[in-house]
Amino acid sequence: MMDHSPYWNPKTETLPREELRQLQLAKLRRVAEWADARSPFYQRSFRAAGFSPDQLRSWADIERIPFLTRDEWMQSQIAYPPYGELPVAGAESAVRMHTTSGTSGKMPLRALDSRKDWKWSAEMWSYALWGVGVRPSDVGYIAFGYGSFIGFWGLHYGLEKIGAMTIPGGAQTTAGRIKQIIDFGVTVVASTPTYALRLAQEAQELGIDLRGSAVKTIILSGEPAGSIPETKALIEEQWGAKAFDTAGMTEVSTIFMFEPADQPGGCHIIEDHFIEQVIDPETGKELGYGERGERVCTSFGRSMIPLLRYRTADLVQKMPSSRASNGRTWDLYEGGILGRVDDMKLVRGTNVYPRAVEGIVRTFGSIEEFQLRITREGIRDEITLQVEPSPSVNDEAWRELSSRLAAELADAHEGLRFIVDRAETGSLPRFELKAKRLTDLRPAL
Incomplete structure (x- = not known):
């Protein structure tokens, strides 16, 4: 060759x-x-x-x-x-x-x-x-x-x-x-x-x-x-x-x-x-x-x-x-x-794809890791994005970051509200092999 x-x-x-x-x-x-x-x-x-x-x-x-x-x-x-x-x-x-x-x-x-x-x-x-x-x-x-x-x-x-x-x-x-x-x-x-x-x-x-x-x-x-x-x-x-x-x-x-x-x-x-x-x-x-x-x-x-x-x-x-x-x-x-055919999750009538969420998260260079969690509170589904920002992100910067992130996620998902929580530095799992960032805790139908 x-x-x-x-x-x-x-x-x-x-x-x-x-x-x-x-x-x-x-x-x-x-x-x-x-x-x-x-x-x-x-x-x-x-x-x-x-x-x-x-x-x-x-x-x-x-x-x-x-x-x-x-x-x-x-x-x-x-x-x-x-x-x-x-x-x-x-x-x-x-x-x-x-x-x-x-x-x-x-x-x-x-x-x-x-x-x-x-x-x-x-x-x-x-x-x-x-x-x-x-x-x-x-x-x-x-x-x-x-x-x-x-x-x-x-x-x-x-x-x-x-x-x-x-x-x-x-x-x-x-x-x-x-x-x-x-x-x-x-x-x-x-x-x-x-x-x-x-x-x-x-x-x-x-x-x-x-x-x-x-x-x-x-x-x-x-x-x-x-x-x-x-x-x-x-x-x-x-x-x-x-x-x-x-x-x-x-x-x-x-x-x-x-x-x-x-x-x-x-x-x-x-x-x-x-x-x-x-x-x-x-x-x-x-x-x-x-x-x-x-x-x-x-x-x-x-x-x-x-x-x-x-x-x-x-x-x-x-x-x-x-x-x-x-x-x-x-x-x-x-x-x-x-993605996977079964990756799509339906949350309050809105389709959520992990790939689309990651595409938004990765535009924020100050985010080091993230996790998605879907739960059912009573009769209402909730979707939470846990975000681990870099240590340099102070409280004021975090408020701005989380606000912008929540707004962009909602814009991309027909107004669906994402709860954005801050995770402690080093608390979210790191992956060498395939990452698992989505956990659906809703009871099976």
């Missing part, structure tokens, strides 16, 4: 759409045949739906494949522990086992990868790393405590694959990571958006000027906040570096989209390795360009656990490749992952 090329794989990244469709259909047939021949789960699922892989003759036939849900995967895992009946082979054929984060409160899914699968995972990250401008001369730092959660494991191997020096952050303090980033002349940092902001706060407390460091690129993943313009702008201002969004999931073992350096604001789907559909979460009907709906993923790269028409519960909005100006023919997710 020539360093000056913007593409990791020029042939497939610029493949004409009709040829891309033909490639996807051919790969889809192979994956469906593989799953039908070797996975007990898919054998039952296909028979119940009246589906056979030989029915995949045209693009429209993808609708014949039944959806796979997280609950179905989990129930299979519970019934046939520890890995369920989706895998096409036993654990002795795997070299990797990873889990979902468990931050949603649900039992983590367990996923297996063969040696071939894991090489593929690194390849997908290489698309993204190269696309954001990372090159063999870079020094990459992964600010992440490695464990069974898949996290940035694939990125680690992607950095190695393209030839960049790779430094794992490991299990250490935030201050320790900041010092390593400076001492080792790191040029690329990978973290969640929340932790990128936490690192910047720690650097400020240590008297370290991140803007004057060697860091030029921040790779964000793990949270929808990576595509919230206000959050990204704050990260870039604090680091003096460009930030780029990516998104992946344990279920596919890697990433499926990335925001390249030459296409800000939109994330390309890696379409030579995935089919991404957007459906109405209520009806299951596929939606068109520009319509928001639930993301459904089909993966061509994971052989141990085939993934066909997996309902992710991610909220997305797909736009055509013609919107891109960088020569890639892959479709885009406008604004990346917009």
Whole structure:
């Protein structure tokens, strides 16, 4: 790969759409045949739906494949522990086992990868790393405590694959990571958006000027906040570096989209390795360009656990490749992952999206952390925003800050009144992995 090329794989990244469709259909047939021949789960699922892989003759036939849900995967895992009946082979054929984060409160899914699968995972990250401008001369730092959660494991191997020096952050303090980033002349940092902001706060407390460091690129993943313009702008201002969004999931073992350096604001789907559909979460009907709906993923790269028409519960909005100006023919997710389909909360007749709240909060540079809490007081719902301002905010400044914040939240939510409370310095939780900032304490209906 020539360093000056913007593409990791020029042939497939610029493949004409009709040829891309033909490639996807051919790969889809192979994956469906593989799953039908070797996975007990898919054998039952296909028979119940009246589906056979030989029915995949045209693009429209993808609708014949039944959806796979997280609950179905989990129930299979519970019934046939520890890995369920989706895998096409036993654990002795795997070299990797990873889990979902468990931050949603649900039992983590367990996923297996063969040696071939894991090489593929690194390849997908290489698309993204190269696309954001990372090159063999870079020094990459992964600010992440490695464990069974898949996290940035694939990125680690992607950095190695393209030839960049790779430094794992490991299990250490935030201050320790900041010092390593400076001492080792790191040029690329990978973290969640929340932790990128936490690192910047720690650097400020240590008297370290991140803007004057060697860091030029921040790779964000793990949270929808990576595509919230206000959050990204704050990260870039604090680091003096460009930030780029990516998104992946344990279920596919890697990433499926990335925001390249030459296409800000939109994330390309890696379409030579995935089919991404957007459906109405209520009806299951596929939606068109520009319509928001639930993301459904089909993966061509994971052989141990085939993934066909997996309902992710991610909220997305797909736009055509013609919107891109960088020569890639892959479709885009406008604004990346917009949140979760079930993230929306109804409070006194008004829809509240955590992403929208964060977009407002991040315009206030003096706010270090925040939490949303929804309660029911008698028959009335209340929504409270707990805000932890920086220590320099005195009482007078806080009154002005809280007043402006409450007004902007109300303006963006049809006049809904948010209670804005001040939290003590350091009292709100900090997150290295996926942040959990919304708690709904209302009794279940």
